[in-house]
Amino acid sequence: MDEVRNQRKGMVMTTDRMNQLVIMVNLCSSVVEGMEHLMSNRKNERLKEDTVLGLMSLAGNLKEMQADKTVIHETRWMAEVIKNWLFVYDREFKDRLYRWYFSTLKEIRNLMTEELETCPVCGGKGGPHYGAAVYVEGGTKEESVLKPVRVYMKCKDCGNYYLAKEEGGFFKDKKGRRRTKAGCERLLADIGKFRTEGAMLFIGGERSQLYKEAEKAGYPLRAISLEEFRERKEIEKYSVVILEEFPKSRDVKAVLAGAAEYLAEDGVLWFDGMDLDKSLKILEKKGTPIWRRETQEVCFTEEGMNTLAQSCGLCVKSYRRVGTANGRIEVIAEKLV
Numbered sequence: 001m002d003e004v005r006n007q008r009k010g011m012v013m014t015t016d017r018m019n020q021l022v023i024m025v026n027l028c029s030s031v032v033e034g035m036e037h038l039m040s041n042r043k044n045e046r047l048k049e050d051t052v053l054g055l056m057s058l059a060g061n062l063k064e065m066q067a068d069k070t071v072i073h074e075t076r077w078m079a080e081v082i083k084n085w086l087f088v089y090d091r092e093f094k095d096r097l098y099r100w101y102f103s104t105l106k107e108i109r110n111l112m113t114e115e116l117e118t119c120p121v122c123g124g125k126g127g128p129h130y131g132a133a134v135y136v137e138g139g140t141k142e143e144s145v146l147k148p149v150r151v152y153m154k155c156k157d158c159g160n161y162y163l164a165k166e167e168g169g170f171f172k173d174k175k176g177r178r179r180t181k182a183g184c185e186r187l188l189a190d191i192g193k194f195r196t197e198g199a200m201l202f203i204g205g206e207r208s209q210l211y212k213e214a215e216k217a218g219y220p221l222r223a224i225s226l227e228e229f230r231e232r233k234e235i236e237k238y239s240v241v242i243l244e245e246f247p248k249s250r251d252v253k254a255v256l257a258g259a260a261e262y263l264a265e266d267g268v269l270w271f272d273g274m275d276l277d278k279s280l281k282i283l284e285k286k287g288t289p290i291w292r293r294e295t296q297e298v299c300f301t302e303e304g305m306n307t308l309a310q311s312c313g314l315c316v317k318s319y320r321r322v323g324t325a326n327g328r329i330e331v332i333a334e335k336l337v
């Protein structure tokens, strides 16, 4: 169980489409392995069938992903050849097989890059906004390279920022953010401007300082972990929902829409996120190219926040930029009726 959870934690920038592309890479490799076996053992009918099926489903996937037509065509051709013309297992076929393999992998890699460049909020295309490279020292001179380790894009359509690259393992795990008592009180006062009573749900923030302060303020409380939030077994409705720890996910739309499901008709949702503009200003001041903390997949801008909220059935009521050491953005949104 722990293993599963860690794996999930370790996954970076995952979308359904990206998962599908990873599966396609694996399928490509198993098809080639299958064919290598077939070349030495032509009578294995079962393996032949599996290989043809693998190639056909790969061709279907490539078509669905709108891959380059010649790659789709070549994949179908490969399936036809194996299915009907056994005699072609010669040197020339082998060469063609590897050519097919490398060009298909290259195309899948292109699709992956394209997927990374697509804005997860609105599907628009962004341009590089911030990129940090560091020198990575290797054993020999050739191994020391300037390596891009973190790249943020800015979406030209909705204005939000999103990660296009983050080198795994380079950044230390974030330490849990601690809120001060005064900070919690200020935050609860902000929420109090919109809702003063009714039940409150904490997502991901069980027994935190904020939880304690809310308890003192007299809200009836319930807390669920991020795992429980993901599983969504039973959904009760609350007047106030606090997403205390925004999960590290590229699919911020699913996160917010999921949190909104817990809102009563007149409920409000509170969440916060990193203020990228502020963070970059701080870096500039310090004269360092990068902060070593973990970061968010998507960073909001005020304009971009409205687009995102609307697509999740929410309406932004309050948008605040807070914090001096680390800039943060705090949002209070209401359910759209």
Ligand SMILES: [Zn+2]
Binding pocket: 119, 120, 121, 122, 123, 124, 125, 155, 156, 157, 158, 159, 160
């Ligand atoms: Zn966008």
